[in-house]
Amino acid sequence: MLEFSDEEYASLCSTVADDGCSNPTAFTDEVGNTWCADCQHRGEFINWGKARSFPAMEIHPYAMAQGAYYWQVTATQGDEDRVWSFLSLIEMLDATTEVA
Numbered sequence: 001m002l003e004f005s006d007e008e009y010a011s012l013c014s015t016v017a018d019d020g021c022s023n024p025t026a027f028t029d030e031v032g033n034t035w036c037a038d039c040q041h042r043g044e045f046i047n048w049g050k051a052r053s054f055p056a057m058e059i060h061p062y063a064m065a066q067g068a069y070y071w072q073v074t075a076t077q078g079d080e081d082r083v084w085s086f087l088s089l090i091e092m093l094d095a096t097t098e099v100a
């Protein structure tokens, strides 16, 4: 198993996907992570968080603290179920009008 520096790691496509991700150049998110087409949703996840100052998120059974670090870790290391759960929450939040 290769070891990567934090900087190299950040530029890698999802390392949790077992299949592919060898050519992470299809999509660059707003914090500079690059993703393959199959992992583009992870970059879009980061972009959504960045636009909202990386809020805390919770959707059973997952929870994420507020802050860019947690969003980055989830995007780059979270398994697919975790990432898609947050994305489904994001979709719900986007579908509702801003009622604070």
Ligand SMILES: [Zn+2]
Pocket: 013, 014, 017, 020, 021, 022, 024, 035, 036, 037, 038, 039, 040
């Ligand atoms: Zn990928």
